[in-house]
Amino acid sequence: MRDTAPMSDSPLQVELIAVLVAVTGGEPRVLTIQDGLALPSGPLQTGHRSLQAGLSAWVGRQTSHKLGYVEQLYTFAGQSLSEARGISISYLGLTREAPAHLSGALWRGWYEYFPWEDRRQTGALGAALAARLAGWAKGAAGRMARAEGLFGAGWNEELVLPRYELLWEAGLLPEAARHHQTTAPLAPGLEMTHDHRRILATAMARLRAKIKYRPVVFELLDQDFTLLELQQTMEAIAGARLHKPNFRRLIEQQELVEETGRTTQGQAGRPAKLFRFRPAVLAERGIAGTKLPLTR
Amino acid sequence: MRDTAPMSDSPLQVELIAVLVAVTGGEPRVLTIQDGLALPSGPLQTGHRSLQAGLSAWVGRQTSHKLGYVEQLYTFAGQSLSEARGISISYLGLTREAPAHLSGALWRGWYEYFPWEDRRQTGALGAALAARLAGWAKGAAGRMARAEGLFGAGWNEELVLPRYELLWEAGLLPEAARHHQTTAPLAPGLEMTHDHRRILATAMARLRAKIKYRPVVFELLDQDFTLLELQQTMEAIAGARLHKPNFRRLIEQQELVEETGRTTQGQAGRPAKLFRFRPAVLAERGIAGTKLPLTR
């Protein structure tokens, strides 16, 4: 490809977009600007040693909490006619919620943007949307199967982005309303500018997947925590209830945590042991599980 | 962040880098240029509708095989003093090997660059490197545990990048030799320019992980294939031997494939049934497995 004459190598703008996630009071929250309409973003600066370092420094300065974990999400080329041609690089960052120092910045629950992704109480919303989608599905073959697969029984919490895209395609999102002139009532949930809600969906999916095989939950918790706090944080992110005894068994047999020796007090019920994350784990195990029948 | 005055928003160059993978004769191969020294790359073109589309079109034109699967790997900012400041976006693409139309292009086995990642015969190489690393590990605490965890027993085939980075840190790679003036014999394997070998490591890790939970192997096989061919392709990518009966059981119970009704002939041994990929699968299941104890 090197020897292909470039049709154009016009210089481009590079923008960094951050999805900063914290879990506070059992709710996953995301840092927004413009009264919740957009994700924090800004141009790449020359002073930054690397993209990631740039983002980390930036966020650290703005939120007074250092980023425990940063992960690149996706890079895409802006192409809507309104915006100048440029590259956007999005990141997922995990932190704990602190008063936002950034003017106009605001932490909001991520389920305000994706109500149908929260199935901790009932799955009613997803079912309702599935019904709404049934009308749209009449239009073409295969649509019904797709909608049913994504929103119906056999819900897979990682498919945040496909679900969002299906709703877009069905014209049920305000962001898409301009393209498909729909009169139907829209899906519930706040909108965002540009494709920021799409980026949030990507972040949610990534975190829901990641949390299962890398010990990143701990970036969202205080240093000491109870097993219930840990479980509720997981539930908040997965958007689903977990089976308590089995969750504990899983945590124990993975040896991710160790007892601190102390317990909670002053709350209703039996005091809970306080645990901390075993730092050794990060070094020891890189990633958890294969699923191939290896010969040994 | 929007309200932070940019220190500099100087325009940047954007470069696309492709890791094109095929599996031929039971060996994973990667398309290279400059006699194997570099990965194919080129500047982003204005004509492209999206980054991914640009890459697909490009590769399709060059290799006469359409890309079955494309996935973004990583975006990073070039920063070595010698190269102009710019952004590089790397991609993983799966295809089948065809005569490279690109002048100077050459398919090479990816284990030529990462000999220690091939453990289909014996794990001797990894063990040898572990021994070599033991010397380096004397320098500081914790090093031994890291080296042992990555190269020793309990080998995890997904940790390609951490292993590569450890070898770099230990000064055993030619790419790193400039930085750490080492006299020790280097690790085996071909080098690449810039960080291309690092990018290849990222691609290998991504593919090894992906192949376990998304049906992407089929992009690397002919339309019809035997179970042995499927297994050997998986083994080639994972760099490990698989247990044959269990592998078959896994494939069958996942219902990923269906019989074509035909069999192989003309080869030694009993003829094998030919299978094909079940197209429904792609639509049906998005991602395979959760690992959370969900309540139902």
Next chain:
DNA sequence: ATAATTTATACTCATTTAGAGTATAATGCA
């Protein structure tokens, strides 16, 4: 004070999945 409530923690049991090995079937080739 005592009972009721609440939360934590510890077990049990059935079912499914994974790891390993063995046996039989159908070809080509000497």
Next chain:
DNA sequence: TGCATTATACTCTAAATGAGTATAAATTAT
């Protein structure tokens, strides 16, 4: 015809998973 070779079909055991129940130790209400 018999041997080497590859395919395919089972069996057995151990471990992981899903679901439910029982007991312990605190706070809160009566």
